[in-house]
Amino acid sequence: MKKYLRFLTSLKFGIILFIIIALYSVIGTVLPQGMAEEIYLQHYPKFGNLIVALDFNNVYSSIIFRVIIVFFIINLAGCTFNILPGQLLRMKESFFPSIPKDNENLWNSETDIDKFKESLKKNRFTISDKEESSYASKHRFGYIGPSVTHLGIIVIILGGFIGNVFAMEGSFNLIPSETKTFEEEGFSIVLDDFYLDFREDNTTEQYYSEVTIFEDDTKVKEEKIWVNKPLLYKGINFYQSNFGWTNKLLIRNTNDSILYEGQIKDGQNYFDDPHNLFIYLHGFYPDFTMTQMGEPVTKSQKIVNPYYAVALYEHDQYIDSYIIEPGQRITYNDITIEFDEPTLYTGITYRKDFGYYFILLGSLILILGLIISFHFYPKYVFVSSDKILPITKQNSWGYN
Structure with a gap:
């Protein structure tokens, strides 16, 4: 059971589902939708029966497409829950990433360590002092950016699914x-x-x-x-x-x-x-x-x-x-x-569209997740009497 659950929430399965959804979207764009079955059988004699059998004439409202979307939501939610514990662990004050061996040392003989630490505090870094060194950190919450982004995508897809299934729609002439x-x-x-x-x-x-x-x-x-x-x-x-x-x-x-x-x-x-x-x-x-x-x-x-x-x-x-x-x-x-x-x-x-507000909420969450991921990324600095070692995904000077 655990084996199937791991596959269901795996990146590999998510990529497979994404490719299938993309193919369905292409079919739904290229193939005229919503016409009578007889039209497909007449105009596509070789593939007409297959089109009707697989509901390609109503791609986005077909049971197959809806099931694929449900599995994609489950997969994305599972992937998020898989990475969330590690992200929460790295947000704790006790966590400090390992220092790469080739990290650039910004210290020089003219550096005043105390003034440098004060400048870090002014830039909203949290300082943890040890016996012979200090650890500075900022934007630890940036680790959850990908999970927030995933949540936004999930809510958007869920809103689209709800709208697809429960929307009231029609037309009239007057x-x-x-x-x-x-x-x-x-x-x-x-x-x-x-x-x-x-x-x-x-x-x-x-x-x-x-x-x-x-x-x-x-x-x-x-x-x-x-x-x-x-x-x-x-x-x-x-x-x-x-x-x-x-x-x-x-x-x-x-x-x-x-x-x-x-x-x-x-x-x-x-x-x-x-x-x-x-x-x-x-x-x-x-x-x-x-x-x-x-x-x-x-x-x-x-x-x-x-x-x-x-x-x-x-x-x-x-x-x-x-x-x-x-x-x-x-x-x-x-x-x-x-x-x-x-x-x-x-x-x-x-x-x-009953899913409209879900899509609106999901879009806001998605934007928030992207802002957290790309603007509030975690930043660390290791400081000792002769070392200033920045640890960040950006360049060494991106510490504002």
């Missing part, structure tokens, strides 16, 4: 006047307005969501959200992530009676069951033009020359494609199909 309710948190968020800012060349520079938060029908907060300026409420961060166009779809019969009325976004389709008809909205193009290859594109998001690109399928068989203006109707058998009232919608993602 058009002006729509509401998103968070029942468990006891509030709702209403989109008052959404608009774009444009550069001189009409490209989109920024997009803004003006929102109001209500609790029990009482307005509690108004805020404007844009990219890199999220809204924080009750520990939940709301981020402006994307935008798009939603459009009214109308299907009428020959008597001009409305058979269906609803909203549809770019890239979505609607299935008209009575006619076995798929109505696919390829996209809304507010400033429409065509490429040399005949593909519809928009020059900007300003409504200057609006058109829709639509395709119809019956029983999965392609029927035809259409480029139509808002309000223009497509006639198919005994029905007409119409798209109109293009409206911008905002895409907002939200996340409540």
